[in-house]
Amino acid sequence: MKINHPLMKNNFTRSDMNAVKKIINVKNLILTQSKNVRQFEKKWSKWLGVKYSTFVNSGSSANFITLSILKILNKNKKKNEIIVPTLTWIADISSVIMNGFKPIFVDINFENLSMNVDQVLKKISKKTLAVFMTHAQGFNGLNEKLIKNLKRKKIHLIEDVCESHGAKFANKKLGTFGLISNFSFYYAHHLTTIEGGMVCTNNKRVYELSRILRSHGMLRESGNKSFENKIKNKYRNLSPQFIFLYPTFNFRNTEIGAVIGLNQLKQLNKNNSIRSKNFKLFLKLIDGKKYWKNFDIEGNSNYAFPIILRTKNIKKRDLFEKKLKEKGIEFRRGNAGGGNQLRQPYLKKFSKSLNLKKYKNVDHIHFFGYYIGNYPVLKKTKIIAIVNILNNIKI
Ligand SMILES: Cc1ncc(COP(=O)(O)O)c(C=O)c1O
Numbered sequence: 001m002k003i004n005h006p007l008m009k010n011n012f013t014r015s016d017m018n019a020v021k022k023i024i025n026v027k028n029l030i031l032t033q034s035k036n037v038r039q040f041e042k043k044w045s046k047w048l049g050v051k052y053s054t055f056v057n058s059g060s061s062a063n064f065i066t067l068s069i070l071k072i073l074n075k076n077k078k079k080n081e082i083i084v085p086t087l088t089w090i091a092d093i094s095s096v097i098m099n100g101f102k103p104i105f106v107d108i109n110f111e112n113l114s115m116n117v118d119q120v121l122k123k124i125s126k127k128t129l130a131v132f133m134t135h136a137q138g139f140n141g142l143n144e145k146l147i148k149n150l151k152r153k154k155i156h157l158i159e160d161v162c163e164s165h166g167a168k169f170a171n172k173k174l175g176t177f178g179l180i181s182n183f184s185f186y187y188a189h190h191l192t193t194i195e196g197g198m199v200c201t202n203n204k205r206v207y208e209l210s211r212i213l214r215s216h217g218m219l220r221e222s223g224n225k226s227f228e229n230k231i232k233n234k235y236r237n238l239s240p241q242f243i244f245l246y247p248t249f250n251f252r253n254t255e256i257g258a259v260i261g262l263n264q265l266k267q268l269n270k271n272n273s274i275r276s277k278n279f280k281l282f283l284k285l286i287d288g289k290k291y292w293k294n295f296d297i298e299g300n301s302n303y304a305f306p307i308i309l310r311t312k313n314i315k316k317r318d319l320f321e322k323k324l325k326e327k328g329i330e331f332r333r334g335n336a337g338g339g340n341q342l343r344q345p346y347l348k349k350f351s352k353s354l355n356l357k358k359y360k361n362v363d364h365i366h367f368f369g370y371y372i373g374n375y376p377v378l379k380k381t382k383i384i385a386i387v388n389i390l391n392n393i394k395i
Contacts, residue, residue, distance in 0.1 A: 002328035019263040036258035052207035059162040059184025060091035061251035062197035079129040088134040114141025130156035135164040138302030165190035168299035193257040219243040304371040339366030
């Protein structure tokens with residue numbers, strides 16, 4: 001019998017729809033970025049614990065804007081390397097390449113699916129501008145050693161928290177440690193605005209740049225009047241309304257996205273605590289002989305349940321997939337973003353000179369790693385039934 005377990009369920013609620021209805025029931029309706037966007041940014045900053053946030057139309061856009069900011073701030077052109085994980089979303093690496101930097105790849109740990117910190121430290125060179133950490137699938141990727149070393153070496157830490165809203169390190173939310181952090185509000189994540197993302201920072205200059213880069217590179221978006229006046233005086237032959245400072249695009253979101261975000265934010269902590277409870281139950285019940293169990297769960301906040309098979313046998317893996325399909329349990333192979341990025345066609349130019357054998361853990365995830373859904377309306381009885389199925393597969 002099928003049990004039907006999707007990756008995500010009811011993430012957009014009736015209450016969100018009602019919040020949208022409220023704002024569309026007014027005269028002279030204008031739904032482009034305005035006061036609700038500002039309000040959502042303010043409330044999100046407060047929830048996260050940062051000074052500034054910029055609401056954009058996706059997590060990928062947040063990644064792109066972030067790397068464009070690094071490019072603008074990077075006066076020392078000799079620093080052109082960004083250390084990235086091999087297990088992440090494509091945008092984390094394409095944003096690096098598209099902004100003219102060289103990605104330096106690092107293997108991951110099974111414990112937290114994030115970059116191996118010792119390898120990060122080994123790969124730091126005179127050319128390293130930043131470490132672009134992905135906190136994968138709800139786990140914290142930071143430790144004291146990394147933070148201390150980056151501080152000492154004056155290397156930027158950038159955090160991608162697109163998959164880990166509410167997760168913590170040392171009791172402090174992820175996304176508050178780096179110079180810049182990114183969030184995604186795609187439907188599948190902890191909080192959704194249908195599509196959407198956020199660029200967060202405590203640095204005023206970074207914030208101003210994020211606003212400019214979100215909106216065509218326009219000076220008038222900076223929010224800093226004295227800076228704007230200075231530039232206007234410098235370019236007197238340009239229309240003050242149309243001064244484009246940097247090459248970029250339009251990454252704005254809308255008032256509709258913002259009211260959904262504001263409404264969703266009210267439920268986020270509660271939903272995350274249900275997800276954490278679900279996660280613990282999955283982990284307690286799953287068979288450690290067949291599946292990896294030693295996750296580092298301190299401060300975790302998982303929107304999914306990761307499954308790493310212990311077997312390295314492709315036939316057994318295929319049997320695992322067949323059983324899940326038969327039972328209607330939706331899954332994704334390769335955990336976050338389709339597994340080992342070095343195997344993806346878009347990275348051919350960079351990966352052909354690398355020895356894939358040096359990236360063993362990510363390669364195991366690539367072939368034998370999965371995730372299934374973990375959402376707030378998931379019931380205890382269903383988790384028990386799902387794990388029963390998993391534990392009875394002959395792998
Ligand atoms: C780690 C990570 N970064 C960035 C993104 C991109 O976010 P979006 O889908 O909102 O563009 C995702 C998407 O799921 C992601 O998992």
